[in-house]
Amino acid sequence: MIDTAPTTSQTYSQQSDASAVHTDRYLLRTPARRDGYDIWQLISACPPLDLNSVYSYLLLCEHFDKTCVVAETDGQIDGFVSAYQPPGRDDVLFIWQVAVHERGRGHGLGQRMLTSLLERPNLAHVRSLETTVGPDNAASRRMFAAVARNMGAGIEESPLFEPELFGPQAHDDERLLKIGPLRPTPG
Numbered sequence: 214m215i216d217t218a219p220t221t222s223q224t225y226s227q228q229s230d231a232s233a234v235h236t237d238r239y240l241l242r243t244p245a246r247r248d249g250y251d252i253w254q255l256i257s258a259c260p261p262l263d264l265n266s267v268y269s270y271l272l273l274c275e276h277f278d279k280t281c282v283v284a285e286t287d288g289q290i291d292g293f294v295s296a297y298q299p300p301g302r303d304d305v306l307f308i309w310q311v312a313v314h315e316r317g318r319g320h321g322l323g324q325r326m327l328t329s330l331l332e333r334p335n336l337a338h339v340r341s342l343e344t345t346v347g348p349d350n351a352a353s354r355r356m357f358a359a360v361a362r363n364m365g366a367g368i369e370e371s372p373l374f375e376p377e378l379f380g381p382q383a384h385d386d387e388r389l390l391k392i393g394p395l396r397p398t399p400g
């Protein structure tokens with residue numbers, strides 16, 4: 214009898230995720246419910262990202278999986294991007310958090326996860342990325358600059374969430390970056 218059951222989480226993912234792509238080392242795939250806690254652990258290891266509740270990562274896996282991606286290798290999650298389409302703005306993908314574990318940094322994984330989202334058929338109509346960055350997050354700024362450069366797109370920066378909007382907890386200014394146009398519009 215042929216055993217068709219997946220032997221690892223990776224093979225399970227490959228079988229069930231039509232938008233999965235491979236890099237040399239990683240499987241980039243849509244997150245599933247079982248990934249929520251692993252994502253929380255990854256984020257907790259990636260300052261200066263805000264660590265949200267495990268529940269919030271479960272919700273992202275459950276309801277926003279089509280616009281989020283995880284990078285998996287040997288059953289470990291080393292990368293994650295959370296994103297969503299702002300209501301009524303189908304041509305925009307808003308990137309919330311991008312995290313790459315220290316052991317996976319410096320090899321283009323952050324950038325590759327972002328482009329893998331844009332390659333998904335359900336996001337084919339996206340024309341610009343939006344995100345926010347802190348003033349001192351050089352790695353994040355360089356990563357988004359590299360994405361813009363590689364897609365021949367421009368970057369506009371403007372104020373969005375000033376520090377006082379975060380209440381008494383100390384939080385950096387979060388400035389809005391708009392990257393686009395990502396693809397020529399038809400005609």
Ligand SMILES: CC(C)(COP(=O)(O)OP(=O)(O)OC[C@H]1O[C@@H](n2cnc3c(N)ncnc32)[C@H](O)[C@@H]1OP(=O)(O)O)[C@@H](O)C(=O)NCCC(=O)NCCS
Pocket residue numbers: 259260261262309310311312313314317318319320321322323324325350351352353355356357359
């Ligand atoms: C930001 C982060 C996701 C980058 O991941 P990565 O896979 O190492 O990034 P990439 O290899 O795709 O790099 C893309 C570009 O950013 C640059 N970059 C990456 N890390 C950098 C760093 N620490 N300092 C300066 N530039 C950096 C790369 O040199 C590359 O630019 P280049 O093409 O001009 O050479 C990762 O460092 C991280 O998880 N940091 C902690 C969490 C965070 O700050 N997330 C971003 C906020 S949403």
